[in-house]
Amino acid sequence: EPEVTQTPSHQVTQMGQEVILRCVPISNHLYFYWYRQILGQKVEFLVSFYNNEISEKSEIFDDQFSVERPDGSNFTLKIRSTKLEDSAMYFCASRGMRSTEAFFGQGTRLTVV
Amino acid sequence: AQTVTQSQPEMSVQEAETVTLSCTYDTSESDYYLFWYKQPPSRQMILVIRQEAYKQQNATENRFSVNFQKAAKSFSLKISDSQLGDAAMYFCAYRSAGDSSYKLIFGSGTRLLVRP
Numbered sequence: 001e002p003e004v005t006q007t008p009s010h011q012v013t014q015m016g017q018e019v020i021l022r023c024v025p026i027s028n029h030l031y032f033y034w035y036r037q038i039l040g041q042k043v044e045f046l047v048s049f050y051n052n053e054i055s056e057k058s059e060i061f062d063d064q065f066s067v068e069r070p071d072g073s074n075f076t077l078k079i080r081s082t083k084l085e086d087s088a089m090y091f092c093a094s095r096g097m098r099s100t101e102a103f104f105g106q107g108t109r110l111t112v113v
Numbered sequence: 114a115q116t117v118t119q120s121q122p123e124m125s126v127q128e129a130e131t132v133t134l135s136c137t138y139d140t141s142e143s144d145y146y147l148f149w150y151k152q153p154p155s156r157q158m159i160l161v162i163r164q165e166a167y168k169q170q171n172a173t174e175n176r177f178s179v180n181f182q183k184a185a186k187s188f189s190l191k192i193s194d195s196q197l198g199d200a201a202m203y204f205c206a207y208r209s210a211g212d213s214s215y216k217l218i219f220g221s222g223t224r225l226l227v228r229p
Contacts (some may be wrong), residue, residue, distance in 0.1 A: 031215060033216065035217075035219075041221065042204070042219045042220060042221040042222065043158070043204060043206075043217075043219040043222075044219070045216040045217065045218070048214040048215070048216055050214075055213065055214045056212075056213075056214035056216060089156065091158060093158075095215060100146060100163065100215075101148065101160055101163060102215065102217070103160075104150075104157060104158035104159075105157065106155060106156050106157040107156045107157065107158075109156075
């Protein structure tokens with residue numbers, strides 16, 4: 001069964017460093033998403049991406065964040081200068097053209113120290 | 114703005130028994146979708162069940178069923194014949210039918226413990 005794959009599963013980075021979280025969506029999907037879950041809190045929408053551009057972003061998704069689909073298969077989330085409060089689980093999701101639901105990856109746990 | 118509330122941080126059920134997880138939401142829209150996602154210790158978010166607001170019939174997927182009360186804005190999940198593998202965090206989520214981005218709005222989750 002096709003699935004969304006995220007790497008790495010856990011990343012530790014120093015405050016102020018850039019980090020790139022990677023996702024390989026399901027191959028025929030066209031809509032891509034990043035969500036964030038701070039430990040013990042709810043899952044929050046960050047950004048949606050379609051046709052090589054952001055279709056919607058939340059207030060959380062400020063200038064420190066960017067997304068890219070560099071090669072037609074990967075979908076990345078970059079945090080330019082990480083802060084302690086960026087520590088969270090980051091989930092990638094993808095959705096097919098006619099699907100009503102998105103499929104999630106297993107998440108990347110980001111720890112900023 | 115839409116909100117989703119799960120008032121039970123944790124629930125416990127005996128194996129083979131039935132448990133109901135609560136979810137309420139707030140919206141001014143008439144057309145939307147509601148979901149229950151399961152997040153086991155492996156962390157992956159797995160779709161359990163989906164309900165379209167325009168459908169009066171409650172959705173059912175094997176041992177999982179919902180009680181959708183549109184007027185009350187309530188969407189509870191019933192798990193019958195609970196199994197040890199059902200132990201997980203369960204998130205209720207809302208999606209506006211008119212939202213072209215299809216983004217989900219999640220509740221805070223309910224941790225389900227299954228006692229052997």
